Every structure is written in C-alpha cells, then in structure tokens.
C-alpha cells in the first residue's frame with residue numbers, strides 16, 4: 794500500500810465471513826504502529842454495548858477499539874473521538890448506517906488514512922449497505938475469499954443457519970442476539986429457505 798502524497802485515502806477490505814478481513818486489518822495497523830503512526834480503531838454498537846472493546850481475529854491478535862453508535866447520524870461520533878491520529882480503522886462496516894460513507898469521505902478529506910473492513914453481502918447474497926458504496930469510492934479495494942465449508946471452492950457468500958437449517962429469505966438482515974450461526978459458502982452451495 795503506497796501513500797498518495799498530500800492527501801488522505803480510503804482502503805476497503807471486504808469479502809465473506811471467515812475470509813480473514815479483520816486479520817488483514819490488524820496486519821495493516823501493526824505495520825502503521827511499527828512506523829510510529831498513531832492509530833484509532835472503531836467498531837459498531839450492534840448489541841448496545843458502548844465504551845472500549847477489542848477487535849481480534851481467530852489467531853489471537855487484538856487491538857483496542859472504541860464502540861460507536863451504528864445507527865443514523867451516530868457514526869459521526871467518530872470525528873469527536875479522534876485526537877489527531879493519522880490512521881483510522883473501522884471494523885464491521887456493514888453494521889453501520891449509510892452515513893459511514895460520508896464519515897469516511899470526511900476523514901480522507903482531512904488527510905487521514907482510512908482502513909475499513911466489512912462483509913459486502915447480506916445472508917441473502919445481496920449487496921450489504923454501506924459496503925458497496927465504499928467499494929465504489931475507496932482508492933483501494935481488496936476482496937478476500939474464504940473456503941466453502943461444503944465443497945472446498947473459494948467462498949464469497951455468508952450462509953446463515955438457524956438450528957442448523959438455512960435461514961428464511963424474509964429474515965431480518967441484521968439479527969441481534971439470535972441463535973444463529975454462519976458458514977462461508979460458494980455461489981453453488983449457498984441456500985435460502987423460502988417456504
């Protein structure tokens with residue numbers, strides 16, 4: 794990743810669940826930290842928890858993150874929380890309102906490096922706002938693949954399972970506190986219940 798001289802920019806890391814997005818985000822943050830750059834990390838308050846938390850990947854790496862309101866204009870809180878950091882990382886971008894797009898644009902216009910991570914598809918395999926908008930506006934996009942748990946092909950879709958069965962097409966896009974699980978699946982193995 795090379796710097797665009799004299800201005801900020803937006804980097805998006807996307808793909809299905811279990812594709813290593815957060816791991817890649819943390820790798821980039823670690824390199825910035827080694828270079829002595831100040832880093833701020835944010836994640837959405839999807840289950841009404843606020844304050845400090847950590848983002849971590851499955852290999853045990855962690856980073857302190859500030860939890861911000863993910864609904865409506867709440868995402869602008871990020872700008873108030875910043876304290877001159879050059880690098881701003883935002884994890885789980887798909888859980889934020891569409892205002893996240895304007896926030897990222899404002900941060901980049903302010904000369905900051907903005908690193909955003911989030912899945913680009915809902916469990917229905919539809920574009921997951923606001924990630925597709927960020928894909929269009931970002932200077933850099935990396936779309937990672939997982940491995941399909943059914944057939945072993947590269948996976949780009951999020952298979953939601955309820956009690957081990959495919960979720961219903963009419964289920965809400967974001968389920969909070971539900972007894973659900975997810976698998977990475979390819980186009981052929983991804984299924985929805987519609988009866």
Ligand SMILES: [Zn+2]
Pocket residue numbers: 941942943944945946978979980981982983
């Ligand atoms: Zn498959």
